[in-house]
Amino acid sequence: MISVEEAFELIEQHVREIGPLDSTKVAVQDSVGRVLATEIVADVDSPPHHKSVMDGFAVNSADIRSGITQFRVLETIAAGTMPSHTVTSGTTSRIMTGAPMPDGADAVVMVELSSIGYSAPTPDEVTLTWDGPLEKFLSGKHMMEHGQNFARGQAIFPIGHRIRAVDIGLLAEVGASWVEVRRQPTVAVLPTGDELVDCSCQPADSQIRNSNGPMVGAICQNLGTHVTDLGIGADDPADLTARIKVGLDQDVLLLSGGVSAGTLDLVPGILESLNVVQVFHKVKIKPGKPIFFGVRQRDGGRPCLVFGLPGNPVSSLIGVQLFVSTALRLLSGQIPAAPLSLPAVLSTPHQTRGDRPTYWPGRRVRTSGALPGAVEPLPWNGSSDLFSLGQAEGLIQMPPRAQPWAAGERVLFFPLT
Numbered sequence: 001m002i003s004v005e006e007a008f009e010l011i012e013q014h015v016r017e018i019g020p021l022d023s024t025k026v027a028v029q030d031s032v033g034r035v036l037a038t039e040i041v042a043d044v045d046s047p048p049h050h051k052s053v054m055d056g057f058a059v060n061s062a063d064i065r066s067g068i069t070q071f072r073v074l075e076t077i078a079a080g081t082m083p084s085h086t087v088t089s090g091t092t093s094r095i096m097t098g099a100p101m102p103d104g105a106d107a108v109v110m111v112e113l114s115s116i117g118y119s120a121p122t123p124d125e126v127t128l129t130w131d132g133p134l135e136k137f138l139s140g141k142h143m144m145e146h147g148q149n150f151a152r153g154q155a156i157f158p159i160g161h162r163i164r165a166v167d168i169g170l171l172a173e174v175g176a177s178w179v180e181v182r183r184q185p186t187v188a189v190l191p192t193g194d195e196l197v198d199c200s201c202q203p204a205d206s207q208i209r210n211s212n213g214p215m216v217g218a219i220c221q222n223l224g225t226h227v228t229d230l231g232i233g234a235d236d237p238a239d240l241t242a243r244i245k246v247g248l249d250q251d252v253l254l255l256s257g258g259v260s261a262g263t264l265d266l267v268p269g270i271l272e273s274l275n276v277v278q279v280f281h282k283v284k285i286k287p288g289k290p291i292f293f294g295v296r297q298r299d300g301g302r303p304c305l306v307f308g309l310p311g312n313p314v315s316s317l318i319g320v321q322l323f324v325s326t327a328l329r330l331l332s333g334q335i336p337a338a339p340l341s342l343p344a345v346l347s348t349p350h351q352t353r354g355d356r357p358t359y360w361p362g363r364r365v366r367t368s369g370a371l372p373g374a375v376e377p378l379p380w381n382g383s384s385d386l387f388s389l390g391q392a393e394g395l396i397q398m399p400p401r402a403q404p405w406a407a408g409e410r411v412l413f414f415p416l417t
Contacts, residue, residue, distance in 0.1 A: 035332040341412045
């Protein structure tokens with residue numbers, strides 16, 4: 001049995017030997033959730049010129065500081081038009097938000113501080129005031145400098161960045177209408193066990209609904225993969241072998257159940273018969289100890305990564321959240337590949353038992369007076385209790401120790417995908 005850290009190292013070692021998936025180009029509007037295979041570099045300056053960030057009047061700031069209030073208006077500058085006149089002392093140009101600043105102007109007085117309203121026609125003269133100390137009206141007021149956001153040739157997103165919806169606007173601004181991204185990993189999901197029935201069925205007394213397959217498949221989809229549902233594998237060598245053979249054609253095969261040491265735990269033996277080379281089997285973790293990881297080489301193709309997860313739902317979830325997700329991010333070339341963990345403190349005392357690190361369902365505490373980063377362990381009945389996970393926002397990692405945990409002690413919090 002190996003440590004969690006050793007499991008991460010072995011997964012990373014084997015996936016890096018395989019290398020990331022090949023790349024393809026997709027339209028920017030279709031790229032959310034994909035991982036960049038090339039660096040994105042700006043082809044323009046932003047903003048492309050000095051620009052106003054307010055509706056108002058472009059002035060030389062020295063005029064306002066010297067107490068000048070009456071100005072001759074030269075022109076109106078709208079967004080999308082270029083100025084025609086240079087602002088000199090005692091003159092101003094009416095300017096709209098986003099419009100280029102005229103030469104000679106280095107600040108903007110908001111329209112609210114002028115003698116006209118928003119909808120008034122542009123006058124020949126205008127009175128401008130400043131509602132603070134005159135010496136505080138400095139160059140750069142209510143405007144942005146040319147290239148203040150970023151400059152042409154500047155790196156915008158690195159290789160390995162997973163594109164978010166919020167990134168699409170910036171990609172469009174720098175002209176990345178098509179982006180080079182990694183191919184999405186393919187994952188085959190196979191829950192096993194004679195006791196399982198489809199979630200649409202009413203289970204008999206000896207049966208339970210298949211919750212693992214839909215759950216781990218959804219997590220993988222959320223990580224940007226194509227998921228194939230292989231159905232439910234019976235505790236029968238012929239049935240399992242046939243289904244596993246189909247799954248081995250994907251980038252990742254994800255089995256749930258049948259990986260421990262019981263009479264009907266058939267998965268490890270079948271995997272060995274199909275030339276899946278075991279990398280590790282059993283990790284010092286609670287819950288989820290019996291997790292299996294192996295690699296199956298394919299003639300003329302990429303190897304298939306094989307994970308066997310324990311059948312209890314929370315154990316399966318933890319295996320996917322920690323280990324499978326790391327492998328999928330590595331395959332996709334995503335940086336960083338490790339699961340996100342946040343420093344936190346316990347909001348209440350807590351007791352864990354055993355000689356393995358425990359990953360306990362918890363949620364953030366947002367009540368008034370709570371410690372910054374406080375997390376609360378939830379009532380939990382063990383690795384078959386999905387109800388607690390439904391209330392949880394993440395997993396609280398608690399290293400093994402004999403004495404109870406006190407409120408305020410530092411832990412790590414792993415947000416759920």
